[in-house]
Amino acid sequence: MQDLAEQDGRRPVRAPAQRAGLAPEAIAKVFVITGPSGVGKGTLIRALLERVPELELSTSATTRRARTGETQGEDYWFLSEDEFDRRVAEGDFVEWAEYSGRRYGTLRSELERRTSTGIPVVLEIEVQGARQVRASMPDAVQIFITPPSHEALRVRLVGRGTDAGEEVERRLKVADEEMDAQHEFGHVVVNDRLEDAVDQLEGIVRSNLNN
Numbered sequence: 001m002q003d004l005a006e007q008d009g010r011r012p013v014r015a016p017a018q019r020a021g022l023a024p025e026a027i028a029k030v031f032v033i034t035g036p037s038g039v040g041k042g043t044l045i046r047a048l049l050e051r052v053p054e055l056e057l058s059t060s061a062t063t064r065r066a067r068t069g070e071t072q073g074e075d076y077w078f079l080s081e082d083e084f085d086r087r088v089a090e091g092d093f094v095e096w097a098e099y100s101g102r103r104y105g106t107l108r109s110e111l112e113r114r115t116s117t118g119i120p121v122v123l124e125i126e127v128q129g130a131r132q133v134r135a136s137m138p139d140a141v142q143i144f145i146t147p148p149s150h151e152a153l154r155v156r157l158v159g160r161g162t163d164a165g166e167e168v169e170r171r172l173k174v175a176d177e178e179m180d181a182q183h184e185f186g187h188v189v190v191n192d193r194l195e196d197a198v199d200q201l202e203g204i205v206r207s208n209l210n211n
Contacts, residue, residue, distance in 0.1 A: 029120040029208055030111070030137060031055070033201075034130040035145030036175030037099070038157040040191045041124050044145060047198040048122070052205055057122045058110045061087070064102040077107065094136065097128035100171065104129065120209060127178045130185075141208050143201065144185035148192040150176065 035041055049055055061077040063084050072078055079087070084103055088096060096105030106123055114121045123133065123140075133140055147153040153175055157168045182188050187204050191197040 028115040028118045030115065030133075030140040031120065031122045031205060031208070032130050032133050032140050032142045033122060033124050033145060034127050034143070034185075035191075036127075036147070036153065036178045037171045038153055038175070039145045039147050040156065040194070040197075041145050043194065044189075044191060044197055044201055045122060045124055047194070048201050048205065051198070051202050052209075054209075055120050055122050055205070056114055057124065058106055058114070060104055060110075060123075060125065061093075061096075061107055062102060062104045064104075095125065095129040095132035097126045097132075099126050099128075099174070100167070106133075127181055134184075141187070141204070142185045143187040143189060143204060144182045145189050145191050145197075146179055146182055148190055152192075 033041055033045060045057060049057060059073060059075070059077060061079050061084065063079055063081050064076075066072070066076070066078050070076065070078075081103075084096075084105070087093060087107070088105075092108055093105040094108050094111055096103060098104075104126055106125060106129065111121060111123075123129075125133070130142060134142060147156070150172070154168070154172060157171055189197050189200050189204070
């Protein structure tokens with residue numbers, strides 16, 4: 001696949017500290033939710049967090065500019081190209097990937113401060129990043145969100161009104177490649193009717209939290 005980022009294998013995510021003479025603490029569950037741009041990952045995740053309040057969403061870092069209404073540290077950690085480079089070199093990312101000429105990644109600190117205290121975490125990341133997490137954290141629950149059809153995805157991308165026509169076509173081309181990879185994931189949710197997709201997503205999460 002084009003734009004496949006290199007894996008950051010410098011340091012694994014640390015498990016919670018083990019007390020002398022006691023069994024290791026259980027590591028909090030990590031849920032990786034991925035899928036093509038425009039498929040509705042953000043909407044599904046917001047609904048999931050309302051239904052399963054013990055979950056927390058990890059805030060990703062990106063080199064893209066903030067959109068109107070977005071807040072530093074809540075929607076994303078907005079980093080300059082130089083700052084992103086520095087943090088990659090220092091091994092600060094669990095995963096990172098390039099998409100549409102911009103870079104996105106999960107800061108190790110964002111993940112560890114939750115998992116170390118037993119809080120289950122949701123990662124909303126690109127397919128390339130999900131592959132990196134799978135390699136470094138094989139116990140993470142991986143969920144792929146797919147649209148009901150290519151045309152439905154086109155309608156959603158155009159309807160967002162955030163991208164020019166050329167960018168929409170480029171995103172659709174990448175989306176086709178990403179949808180070919182859905183067989184790699186343990187769970188696939190078709191986001192056709194929102195309520196049904198949220199029900200299915202909640203079921204996957206709760207069944208894994210109870211294991």
